[in-house]
Amino acid sequence: MSSAFEVRGGHRLKGEIVPQGAKNEALQIISAVLLTPEKVTISNIPDILDVNLLIELLGDIGVAINRLTRDTCEFTAANIDMAYLQSPEFKKKSGRLRGSVMIAGPLLARYGRAYIPKPGGDKIGRRRLDTHIIGFEKLGVNFVYDTDDNFFRLEAGDGGLKGTYMLLDEPSVTGTANIIMAAVMAKGVTTIYNAACEPYIQQLCKMLNSMGAKISGVGSNLISIEGVTSLTGCSHSMLPDMIEIGSFIGLAAMTQSEITIRNAGVEHLGIIPEKFRQLGIQLELQGNDIYIPAQDSYEIQTFLDGSILTVYDHPWPGFTPDLLSIVLVVATQAKGSVMIHQKMFESRLFFVDKLIDMGAQIVLCDPHRAVVIGLGRQHLLRGITMSSPDIRAGVALLIAALSAEGKSTIQNIEQIDRGYQYIDERLRKLGADIKRV
Structure with missing residues (x-):
């Protein structure tokens, strides 16, 4: 019998979290x-x-x-x-x-x-x-x-x-x-x-x-x-896991939480903090820690000529493909729109149907591109039962569930356990309502 996470969303989290090794x-x-x-x-x-x-x-x-x-x-x-x-x-x-x-x-x-x-x-x-x-x-x-x-x-x-x-x-x-x-x-x-x-x-x-x-x-x-x-x-x-760090930044923004990520290996994060800032998320680099204040709302920046922001993956020092699913989820509650372009893998975006079921406004253009129209928190996502297709989508769905109204059940969480250690225990310490069933 495989296990699942039961998540009751809508709680603001608070506290400190230390990322695992990469x-x-x-x-x-x-x-x-x-x-x-x-x-x-x-x-x-x-x-x-x-x-x-x-x-x-x-x-x-x-x-x-x-x-x-x-x-x-x-x-x-x-x-x-x-x-x-x-x-x-x-x-x-x-x-x-x-x-x-x-x-x-x-x-x-x-x-x-x-x-x-x-x-x-x-x-x-x-x-x-x-x-x-x-x-x-x-x-x-x-x-x-x-x-x-x-x-x-x-x-x-x-x-x-x-x-x-x-x-x-x-x-x-x-x-x-x-x-x-x-x-x-x-x-x-x-x-x-x-x-x-x-x-x-x-x-x-x-x-x-x-x-x-x-x-x-x-x-x-x-x-x-x-x-x-x-x-x-x-x-x-080993360095701290930059994918986990990006996931926690997204989690803080989605749940309007005040979170400090300790020992984040800030000098090795490259463009990651900047990409989250483009989504309107405030974050402060304090020594080797990242402080994310509680924010009621965040607005996606546009390009200087006013055109819609595109976030795409690119080999280092470009943006890692492993964080695009997180950026996509976080954009669903932002103000404004963004095009997510996943160049490297052709089925990484196939979890957006679950977000659409939760009430997100996303147009899947093709296997590589999705346009997210931010709801600006006017309509909260609603909890549903869903399954996780891969490690990174699993955590993206978990973040969506933590910000949604009502109960969500995420199945196939072995995929999440493959990449994130004791994630449920660590989130509970921040005040999340999550249990393994």
């Missing part, structure tokens, strides 16, 4: 422990399903894991069982987990072979592995797709991985991370142009450099990696 950073940082036989200590790990499954998978492969606290863990990858990677158990487990593809780069670097399942995970449109596979091929990896098993077998050619120049067809975050991890011990220099430069990638490079890698160009889209023969252990602390 989910998107965790999956690559934790995979990187496979690059060394020495001990690696990682802190600020989010206690969420996707991350815990990856840690469990590493344990199955032979990594010694010592969980010091819920958010700090020691990993020692001295004795890896490569035979396990061909077992039916590994195929079943790794096929359930999006992040399992991230262990391929480190395994290729250290052992010259790896196995990856066809990707599972979110229903937000096609998520291609092409960037990963093509990048590996350029480093000298041969790959065979096993149609019986739905599995990719990857093997380094004679003489191991060799550094090279590559231009990525898209600045994929996971693709860039995987290629960097494969290249750190390749012979010679690897240059990656059109690399993703998200804070997650910057953090991975910082960690690898502290282990003895030689990576330059960190933070730009041109990364150069001089191969080394081995890497040592290290300690690494």
Whole structure:
């Protein structure tokens, strides 16, 4: 029996909340422990399903894991069982987990072979592995797709991985991370142009450099990696989750609440605070905290020539696609209109029918674009029963429910648990009426 959230909306929240560690950073940082036989200590790990499954998978492969606290863990990858990677158990487990593809780069670097399942995970449109596979091929990896098993077998050619120049067809975050991890011990220099430069990638490079890698160009889209023969252990602390921070800013505005987000990693948020300000939301950056005052109403800015604001996703330092569903929900109660343009994924907007059922005024133009006509709080959303199609839509619907009149039931909340730790408990501390049933 799967669980659901029962939410009674219309309460103003108040208080402080601390964001969890970044989910998107965790999956690559934790995979990187496979690059060394020495001990690696990682802190600020989010206690969420996707991350815990990856840690469990590493344990199955032979990594010694010592969980010091819920958010700090020691990993020692001295004795890896490569035979396990061909077992039916590994195929079943790794096929359930999006992040399992991230262990391929480190395994290729250290052992010259790896196995990856066809990707599972979110229903937000096609998520291609092409960037990963093509990048590996350029480093000298041969790959065979096993149609019986739905599995990719990857093997380094004679003489191991060799550094090279590559231009990525898209600045994929996971693709860039995987290629960097494969290249750190390749012979010679690897240059990656059109690399993703998200804070997650910057953090991975910082960690690898502290282990003895030689990576330059960190933070730009041109990364150069001089191969080394081995890497040592290290300690690494993960950034706060910028998607959670954006979600809390949206939540405060929608519920007219006064909320302080503590330890928000403000310098790593890029354009995110500015995008919420364009929706008319007041927020103050106070040191490393973000203070959002209670606001009765917020008005969407227009462009300087008076035309309607468009918010679209773009590779870093542009706006992250993971927050577009939040912006869309928050716009439903703003004054004014906004066009949301989701360029990267073609089914991320397919939750707007639920918002329309709640009374929101949204025109879905096509799979990538929606126009939101803000109700300016003249008509509150009404509670309904709905299901969550993906992680980010799940939280967007949760925010809608917390601001709506009456009771809402959100089903399929495993999708929310995949990305947000103890979200119901943390919201209850702010005064939300939410229970898990």
